[in-house]
Amino acid sequence: MSEEILLETVAVKKRFVLSKKSLFNQGESIQAVNGVSLQIRRGETLGIVGESGCGKSTFARTITRLIQPTSGEIYYQGKEISHLKFSERQSLRQEIQMVFQDPFASIDPRKKILQILTEPLTIHKIGTAEERKAKALAMLKQVGLQPEYSSRYPHEFSGGQCQRINIARALMLNPKLIICDEPVSALDVSIQAQVINLLIELQEEFQLTYLFISHDLNVVRYFCDRIAVMYQGEVVEFDEAEEVYHRPKHAYTKKLLAAIPGKRSAVEKMEGKDG
Numbered sequence: 001m002s003e004e005i006l007l008e009t010v011a012v013k014k015r016f017v018l019s020k021k022s023l024f025n026q027g028e029s030i031q032a033v034n035g036v037s038l039q040i041r042r043g044e045t046l047g048i049v050g051e052s053g054c055g056k057s058t059f060a061r062t063i064t065r066l067i068q069p070t071s072g073e074i075y076y077q078g079k080e081i082s083h084l085k086f087s088e089r090q091s092l093r094q095e096i097q098m099v100f101q102d103p104f105a106s107i108d109p110r111k112k113i114l115q116i117l118t119e120p121l122t123i124h125k126i127g128t129a130e131e132r133k134a135k136a137l138a139m140l141k142q143v144g145l146q147p148e149y150s151s152r153y154p155h156e157f158s159g160g161q162c163q164r165i166n167i168a169r170a171l172m173l174n175p176k177l178i179i180c181d182e183p184v185s186a187l188d189v190s191i192q193a194q195v196i197n198l199l200i201e202l203q204e205e206f207q208l209t210y211l212f213i214s215h216d217l218n219v220v221r222y223f224c225d226r227i228a229v230m231y232q233g234e235v236v237e238f239d240e241a242e243e244v245y246h247r248p249k250h251a252y253t254k255k256l257l258a259a260i261p262g263k264r265s266a267v268e269k270m271e272g273k274d275g
Helices: 056-064 086-095 113-123 129-142 147-151 159-171 189-206 217-223 241-246 251-258 264-270
Strands: 005-019 028-041 045-049 071-076 096-099 177-181 209-214 226-231 234-240
Touching: 005 056, 005 209, 028 045, 028 056, 028 209, 028 234, 045 056, 045 217, 056 096, 056 177, 056 209, 086 096, 096 159, 113 129, 113 147, 113 159, 129 147, 129 159, 159 189, 189 217, 209 217, 217 226, 217 241, 226 241, 226 251, 234 241, 234 251
Parallel strands: 045 209, 045 226, 096 177, 177 209
Antiparallel strands: 005 028, 005 071, 226 234
């Protein structure tokens, strides 16, 4: 794996204003992301783990510029991308794609699969209609689906199949970085393993870099090279996956590990408690 840094964030913050300050109101806001600094190496899978509401998904959306960070800097291939204009963000989205948690909500139910897959190419004016169709059919095969599925609608597929379609769509623009925002949490356990293994195969095939977001440390440990643990908008621990899993340093990481069935006794023993 290359040590080249593909993406770096420096003290990224995101504050959501709930109510504006006025003469009779002090105003309310929530600090969703509070100074996150990370580096993602080219070709690696970096996991971000934490409980719901810790800010991990909001942080991911600041990277793709679906959400504008309140402050901080984001560098992609050495270029600062925090303040890009709309036209510049369009080209960036060819390089950075997302796979979302809900496999059905992220697909337009009114469109056939072929249109869903070719739409990114159409928007970016890449290839002819025939070339777009050929690439869509090839990508369906790449994610383990039959090309004839292209004429069907999303409601005709299972959750696992829909997530494969989402992954295929993310790959249509040949991105370098894919952000996976809890892509398997809505799926059955057996299907989760299939999708994770598919992502591993695709990473090798297309030389992809992943930012993988999850609340499940077991999944992150299996899939990721390094793990960042987020708590209340901050990264409280950041290390190699096996190091975080077996030798956690932060109290919050230890609590996450203790919540895993079969892991509690090991954590308590490590802390000098009776199991």
